[in-house]
Structure formats: structure tokens, C-alpha cells
Amino acid sequence: MSVIIVMLVGSLIIAGGFLIAFLWSVKDGQYDDEYSPAHRILFDDTIKDKPIK
Amino acid sequence: MELERFSYDNRLPKYFAYATILWGVVGMLAGVLIAFQLAFPFLNLDMAATTFGRVRPVHTNAVIFAFVGNGIFTAIYYSLPRLLKTKMFSKVLGNIHFWGWQLIIVAAAITLLAGYTTGKEYAELEWPIDIAITLVWVVFGINMFGTILTRRERHLYVAIWFFIASWVTVAMLHIVNSMELPVSFMKSYPVYAGVQDALVQWWYGHNAVAFFLTTPYLGLMYYFVPKAANRPVYSYRLSIVHFWSLIFLYIWAGPHHLLYTALPQWAQSLGTAFSIMLLLPSWGGMLNGLFTLRGAWDKVREDPILKFFVVGVTAYGMSTFEGPMLSLKNVNAISHYSDWTVAHVHIGALGWNGFLTFGMLYWLIPRMFKTELFSKKLASAHFWIGTFGIILYAIPMYWAAFRSYFMFKAFTPEGQLQYQFIDIVQTTVPFYIMRAVGGTIFLLGTLLMVYNLVKTVSKGSFVESEEAEAAPLAKTYAPTGKRFWHSVIERKPILLLVMSLLVVALGGIFELIPTFMIKSNIPTIASVKPYTPLELQGRDIYVREGCYTCHSQMIRPFRYEVMRYGEYSKAGEFVYDHPFQWGSKRTGPDLARIGGKYPDSWHFNHMLEPTSMAPGSVMPRYPWLFRRDIDVASTNSKIHAMRMLGVPYEEGYEAKANEDLMAQADKIAATLKTDKIEISSKKEIIALIAYLQRMGKDIKAEPKTTDK
Numbered sequence: 001m002s003v004i005i006v007m008l009v010g011s012l013i014i015a016g017g018f019l020i021a022f023l024w025s026v027k028d029g030q031y032d033d034e035y036s037p038a039h040r041i042l043f044d045d046t047i048k049d050k051p052i053k
Numbered sequence: 054m055e056l057e058r059f060s061y062d063n064r065l066p067k068y069f070a071y072a073t074i075l076w077g078v079v080g081m082l083a084g085v086l087i088a089f090q091l092a093f094p095f096l097n098l099d100m101a102a103t104t105f106g107r108v109r110p111v112h113t114n115a116v117i118f119a120f121v122g123n124g125i126f127t128a129i130y131y132s133l134p135r136l137l138k139t140k141m142f143s144k145v146l147g148n149i150h151f152w153g154w155q156l157i158i159v160a161a162a163i164t165l166l167a168g169y170t171t172g173k174e175y176a177e178l179e180w181p182i183d184i185a186i187t188l189v190w191v192v193f194g195i196n197m198f199g200t201i202l203t204r205r206e207r208h209l210y211v212a213i214w215f216f217i218a219s220w221v222t223v224a225m226l227h228i229v230n231s232m233e234l235p236v237s238f239m240k241s242y243p244v245y246a247g248v249q250d251a252l253v254q255w256w257y258g259h260n261a262v263a264f265f266l267t268t269p270y271l272g273l274m275y276y277f278v279p280k281a282a283n284r285p286v287y288s289y290r291l292s293i294v295h296f297w298s299l300i301f302l303y304i305w306a307g308p309h310h311l312l313y314t315a316l317p318q319w320a321q322s323l324g325t326a327f328s329i330m331l332l333l334p335s336w337g338g339m340l341n342g343l344f345t346l347r348g349a350w351d352k353v354r355e356d357p358i359l360k361f362f363v364v365g366v367t368a369y370g371m372s373t374f375e376g377p378m379l380s381l382k383n384v385n386a387i388s389h390y391s392d393w394t395v396a397h398v399h400i401g402a403l404g405w406n407g408f409l410t411f412g413m414l415y416w417l418i419p420r421m422f423k424t425e426l427f428s429k430k431l432a433s434a435h436f437w438i439g440t441f442g443i444i445l446y447a448i449p450m451y452w453a454a455f456r457s458y459f460m461f462k463a464f465t466p467e468g469q470l471q472y473q474f475i476d477i478v479q480t481t482v483p484f485y486i487m488r489a490v491g492g493t494i495f496l497l498g499t500l501l502m503v504y505n506l507v508k509t510v511s512k513g514s515f516v517e518s519e520e521a522e523a524a525p526l527a528k529t530y531a532p533t534g535k536r537f538w539h540s541v542i543e544r545k546p547i548l549l550l551v552m553s554l555l556v557v558a559l560g561g562i563f564e565l566i567p568t569f570m571i572k573s574n575i576p577t578i579a580s581v582k583p584y585t586p587l588e589l590q591g592r593d594i595y596v597r598e599g600c601y602t603c604h605s606q607m608i609r610p611f612r613y614e615v616m617r618y619g620e621y622s623k624a625g626e627f628v629y630d631h632p633f634q635w636g637s638k639r640t641g642p643d644l645a646r647i648g649g650k651y652p653d654s655w656h657f658n659h660m661l662e663p664t665s666m667a668p669g670s671v672m673p674r675y676p677w678l679f680r681r682d683i684d685v686a687s688t689n690s691k692i693h694a695m696r697m698l699g700v701p702y703e704e705g706y707e708a709k710a711n712e713d714l715m716a717q718a719d720k721i722a723a724t725l726k727t728d729k730i731e732i733s734s735k736k737e738i739i740a741l742i743a744y745l746q747r748m749g750k751d752i753k754a755e756p757k758t759t760d761k
Contacts, residue, residue, distance in 0.1 A: 003249040034293075041279060042284075044521075
């Protein structure tokens, strides 16, 4: 069943990386600004509607 | 700061959207055909290319990789530039990506119908196409990361994270699961065998659901639902939390496809545990999507687009609740190999992927054509027709699954099985008909959308590119407020790219697997021997005709299975199976121990006219197997390839392989002759009979260890 070992190691590296990233982000207060990103996408920056000067 | 002017390209999103619609209709048509074939076998038309075993992979591949695939690319090519305030990195790469992907789809449809298949579900495409997929995927990756590199918006919106994770993981899954040794131009054997192949396949299979059907569509949801509702996402924090936890948990869940099989117990338990945990991040995504509409439910009443999104996201919530439940072993005992699984995936495919795609298209097409949707009423009708179609599809399948389960495990007071397999098939047929009608209704709704969108396109004028302006990224970034590690990555796309590539490089590590594999393919059951050349040819015919789409080769350790099919399957029995053929659905009975159960003549007649041997059977006829000659020219290279993969054929066996093949074939022809059947020993049916008669027999030669 060597494939299990190989896949386990691979998956562990990926998942471990994700886990560290997640814990780190919580500890470092990553989620303090959770207002602007959600709102920013609602605004279009296209200039088709604006008068071009 | 000086504002920079640039433009968003609408041409490629439009192309991808058209491709989504086209392949969606094609994929659903194929689905409707195979659904009716299960109830009315004459619809197989007695032709190889139109037979269920070949059309079913066309349906699954078309819906997953063509319909949903193009849906993903539509969403990314439209939203990514707008989220990052820049144009897509390269038009040339975009064109290569688009046309490359469509060519792959066409090649896939043709080769699958022609019988070129690896026999691994959702990864059926042969090696040249696998390579093409890898190349186009890399082109897509360069284009996506290039865009991220040249962005004018520092923050990477959550949708982009989903797209990145999808790209990276799909790349790795595809490479690892497609490790195969070419035998000829369109034939290969996977380097893994038996249990190992099964594990890699379902690690891939489950994560294809996760990272092709789910994460990119969550990205799509996080862009298009807020846009369509004109509301910010309910909780940005939740979106980040559930993103990380989702990708962390998903990668482990694959073994839940192999519960009660010959896979080691601990691997099964691992898969189950992680599958149950998956409920939380999945529902985080669902609730976040639904709550985005908080205070906007009045809009849902008016707007068919939001209706599609609401039901789509709800379907996601239902199937991600069902998924963990199906991963419980006692529930899985009922659902595995049954129509329940089929219902489950269609709640996801029709509801989540289908409805989200429809909502996106209804929102996107009018915008790109600077007009209003031709008819809101028609879109609303589509919504109701589609919803009804899903319900009519799913309920009969759930019903059929439970019904057949109770029939399978019914014993008479004397301790005999109460029902023959054919009895169960026949009680299921009416449910197959209802399901097919449900699918047809869903397809009709889709056609309504096609009409609506064609009308919309013809009344609008296409906006090839949209001018936009934004400030460039400052050379030096002065962070405001608190700094987080996360924002560091977000500001450093190269770091992000390197990290992503590191993860992809893991795929490279996996390429070393073959070296490991060959050693562990050493048999653990001494009586299990490699296939004879004729059986090997027969096995390749079995794979080619897609027998695994209806027949399993894995007997689970239940009384009602052991009594019906024979001794439960052992891991050591599959060590020479490149690829494994355990299957995932029992429309027909398990074949793991079919060898020696019936005479050769039974198989001969059954393949020619299934109902002659099993009245009421819904199996197709296979007349071409009686006309076509065995491809003896390929025997040499097949034996050679198998030896390279660790199958212990003696050195130089290639030279006399065909001699042995003919000798065995003549013997079978002679046996058939005693039953008054005249057939040339060169025909493919002879090889198939040889394989069928071999299956599951080796272990019977094993000396009994238990004392009586």
C-alpha cells in the first residue's frame, strides 16, 4: 500500500501548509478589514457611463 | 496619482459562455439518451458508438469538463480582470486556452465513442489527450497568474483565492491520476494496479468534484451573487475561514468512495472522518451565499437570476449535507453501487452547477450586449421547469435505491436470497423512466434559455471591450492600520506564484510514485496469477466497452452480497489489474466472481442477446464483438508494457504470447462447438469470454487454511 504513504505525505504537506496559514492568519488579525473588499467589487470602474472630458 | 486607462475584454468571456451553452446542451442530450437506454435497451441501437458503456463517459465528461469547465472559464475571464482592475494577461494565451479546450472536448467525444478509454471514471481520456489537457491547463495558469501579477488592486478578493486553489489542485490531481504507460498511440495502462489504482482514482475522483465542480463555482458564487443582488457578501470573514478549511479538508475525503471495499480499514475511516468534518465549511459557503440576499428577498421574488442562485446554493447545501451522511459506513452500505449516488451527484450537477451557470449566463449575456434580457418571464419559466426537472430526477432515484436495497438484503425464512438480480432490475425500470423524464424536462428548460439568450443577443449590440480606469499599484506600499501576514502574500504576487508552484511541484514528487508502485505490486496471494494474453485482450475489450459503468468487480463483506456473488473480494486479487475495474454503480450484477459460474455458451448467447439468457435484462447487445477480430498485433506491446509495470511475465514471453493466445482461443471455440455454436476463434467475443471466465477464480485455488 505504498501509494497511501506517498499520497499521505503529499496531502499532509498541502494540508499542513493550509493549516499553518490559517492559524497564522487568525493570530495576526488578518480578518480585521472585512468591510472594504466585499463592497469594492460592487463598484464598476468602467467609464462608459461617465462623460469623458 | 495618475489614473491609468485600460479595457476589459468581453470577447473571450463571450466565447466561453457560448461554449458553455453548446456543451451543456450536448452533455444533457447524452444524459437523456443514456437515461432512456437504461429503461429501453433497444435505444443502444446495436452499434458500438451508441451503446451505454461508451455514451455514459461522454455524458459525464461533457457535463463536467465541457459544460462546467467552460462555465468556470467564463466566470474567470469575466471577473478576474474586473476584480484586479487590469486586462487579462495575454490575448494569445487566452485564445490558445479557448480553442485548445474546445479541441480537447471534441477529441474526447470522438475518442470515447470510438472506444478509446482508460477505464477510470471521469479520467477516461487516453494519454495524448491527457497531455493536451496538461498543456492547456498550464496556458490557462500562466494567463491567470500573469493577470494577478499585473493587477492594479492589491487585495485578492476571496473569489480569486478559490480560482487559485482550483487551478493548483486540479493540476496536481490530473497529473497524478493520469500516470500511465502508453502501449500504442491511443492505448495505455495506468502505472497503478488494483487497490492502489482505486485509491488514486477516487482521490482524484472526489477532488475533481471538490476542485472542479465546487471551489471554482464558489468563486463564481462570490462574484456573481453579490453583483446580481447588488449586495456585499454576507460575511467576508466567513468566506475566508470557510475557504481555508474547505480546501484543507477536501483532499482527505476520497476514500469514502471505497467504503467496505478491499481498501485498508484505517484509510476508509480517515476518509469518513474528514467527510463528516466537511459539512461545516461547505455550509459556511452555502449560508454565506444565501445570507448575501438578506434584506433583498423581495428582489428574489422579482428576479429569475436570483431565483436560480438561491436554489443553486441551496442545492449545494443539500448535497454537501448528503455527502457527509453518505460517508457514514452504515449509510454507505445502502447507497454504494445504487441509484442514490446518482441522485446525489445530480442534485449537485443540475442544481448547484447548472443553476449557478444559468444565473450567471442570464446576468452576463445582456450586460455584454448592452441590453436587457429578452424575456424575464421565459427565464422565470426556465427556473420552474428546471426545478421541477431536478425533483422529478432525484426522487425516483432515491426511491429506487431504497427499494433495491431492501430487495437485495431480503432472505426467505429458509435463508435463501428472496430476489434474483433481474427482479430488482425490473422493479427499477419504472424509476429509470421517471428519472429520464425528469432529465428531459431539465433539458427543455435549458433549451428555453438558449432561445431566450439568442433573442437577447440579437437585440443587443456586443461591447467588445469596456474602457476602465484605475490608479496603478504604488511602487512602495504604505500599509494603513495593522499589517497581517495574509496581506503580505496578497501584495507579492510572485511570492504567491512561487508558493503555488511549490504546491504544484508536489505533483512532480508524485511522479516518482511509479518507482514505488512496481515494488508493491508483488502479489500477496500466491495463487493469483497474471492474465493470459487472451484474457488480457479480453480485459481490454471489457474496458473499451465501458462495462464498469454498470458492473462492479468488488464484493463487499455482507451476507447478502457474499451469498449472491460469492466470497468477498480481497486486496491481493487485484494486483495485476491495470486499471482496476471495481466500478461505482451496479445496474447489472457484480462480476468479481463471474468466472466459472456459467458455461462459455451462456456468455456467448448473453452478449449476443442478453434477454435470451436473462429475460427482462436491460443490458445492450454487443453484436460487433462477434464480427471483429482480436487485435493480436498489439499482444506483444501489451505484454511488454505489463511487465514494465511489474506484472511477472517471464522475459521473452512476448514471442510466444500469441501462440498461447490462439491455443486458448481455439479451446474456447471448441467448447462452444460442443454446445453447437460455430464461431471463429479469432473473434473478440472469444477473448471477452476468456476474461469473464477467469474473473475471481484464482483465489479458489488457494489451499484452505481453516480446519473444518
